[in-house]
Amino acid sequence: MRKFSLSLAVLAGCVALVAGSALPGQESGRKPGNNAAAVARGKTIFQQKCTVCHYDTSDQKKIGPGLKGISKRGTFSVNGNKITDENLKAWIENGDQLMPGLKDSLEASQIKDVIAYVKTL
Ligand code: HEC
Numbered sequence: 001m002r003k004f005s006l007s008l009a010v011l012a013g014c015v016a017l018v019a020g021s022a023l024p025g026q027e028s029g030r031k032p033g034n035n036a037a038a039v040a041r042g043k044t045i046f047q048q049k050c051t052v053c054h055y056d057t058s059d060q061k062k063i064g065p066g067l068k069g070i071s072k073r074g075t076f077s078v079n080g081n082k083i084t085d086e087n088l089k090a091w092i093e094n095g096d097q098l099m100p101g102l103k104d105s106l107e108a109s110q111i112k113d114v115i116a117y118v119k120t121l
Contacts, residue, residue, distance in 0.1 A: 035116060042117025045110050049102060056121055064099055071119045088115045 046056060053063035060066045065077050074083055078096065081087045092111050095101035106114070 038113045038116040039120055041110075042113035042115065045106070045114045046117050049106065050114070053099070056117075067118055067121050070121055083119070085112075085115055085119075088118060 043056075046054075050056075050067075055062050055066040055068065057068055058066045059068045070076075071083055075081065076083065076087070076091070081091075089111055091099075092106070092114065093101055093103035102111070
């Protein structure tokens with residue numbers, strides 16, 4: 001009987017270990033350049049550089065179009081282009097007559113991060 005409860009305790013310990021290591025945040029947190037971390041960084045950049053003109057929680061127009069749902073919609077409302085990393089990069093870097101391009105105020109890696117975030121909207 002003592003042996004039995006001991007092995008039960010060991011078993012419980014293993015289950016706790018496995019459950020612990022399966023936490024999504026912990027797992028992805030170890031890989032460099034992983035998407036969850038990029039999205040988190042991108043959100044901060046978005047709040048600093050984009051929220052003046054864009055909502056991320058609504059598709060209502062602020063100064064520019066609300067970006068909520070842009071990924072699901074799959075196309076830019078401004079020009080009908082597909083929502084791809086390349087097109088978002090070109091857009092964010094260069095803007096247009098109404099949106100200032102941000103290639104001088106953001107690092108390439110920051111643009112990548114903000115794209116990762118915009119794609120989750
Ligand atoms: C000074 C205001 C301003 C800032 C800052 C700004 N934008 Fe814009 N953005 C606009 C305007 C205005 C448009 C619409 C342009 C048009 O209609 O031709 C636009 C359009 C867009 C579009 C296309 C939306 C669609 O539905 O087609 C995306 C994507 C976008 N912006 C992303 C961003 C991101 C990401 C940032 C921050 C890195 C940013 N913008 C910063 C004003 C801004």
